[in-house]
Amino acid sequence: MSRKGHPGARSLALGMILLGLAPLLRAEDAPEPADNDTSPLHQALLAYKSGHYDDARIAIDAAEKATPGDLPTEILKARILTELGDFTGAEQALRPLLTPNGPLEVQLALGDVLLRKRSFDRAAKYYSLALQAKPNDPDITLKLIYAKIGGSDLLNAAKYASQLQPLDPDHPSYYFAKAALAQATGKTQEAEDDIQTARTIYGITVTNRHLKTYLEVFAASGKSPTSDTTPPPLLKNPPPK
DSSP, X not given: OOSSOOHHHHHHHHHHIIIIISSSOOGGGSOOOOTTOOOHHHHHHHHHHTTOHHHHHHHHHHHHHHSTTOHHHHHHHHXXXXXXXXXXXXXXXXXXXOBTTBOHHHHHHHHHHHHHTTOHHHHHHXXXXXXXXXXXXXXXXXXXXXXXXXXXXXXXXXXXXXTSOTTOTTOOHHHHHHHHHHHXXXXXXXXXXXXXXXXXXXXXXXXXXXXXXXXXXXXXXXXXXXXXXXXOOOOSSOOOX
């Protein structure tokens, strides 16, 4: 089969990426759209990956009109709205897709929206549900730890952190969990040391990718994700839910 592949196969591949293989979809992890594919969904994905969120919003609106109710489309729409700061719109896109037991990818996307919104207790609820469906996943576990710390539940945050592996070859979750717990208890030097350890083991690119979420939880709005300075203490008065 050629590199381009069959259009149906490309759509299936995109669906798998959005719906399970990369449940906490980040722009830098999204695939390149297939060659010569000008569908609105692929154009939205390309704009999202490139960080052109206004363009992505226009394309995803067109994709939504073409395939209303399509799960990958609605999840990507929620991701785009989250990056644009429209947390209410992102929630509205996701809630009709929820069922009593999932889907997993919707639970994760809702958790991410609520984490960015600093609705920590609600984010923890959806991460907990997702972790039941996918136990021991380091991405989900780390996000749940952040949400627990945001909700001042340090005891359970430490419990989940103890389940992470210090030398996971694919994920620096152990060191970011340690750093988050240290930062939350005022041990800023320990937090810096843990992040530096992650940087040494996993490299600058991977570490800064995860540092972005860490700073979104701990830092003031607008803090650069590539900053080498210690993030300020966790915000004590998050916006109302």
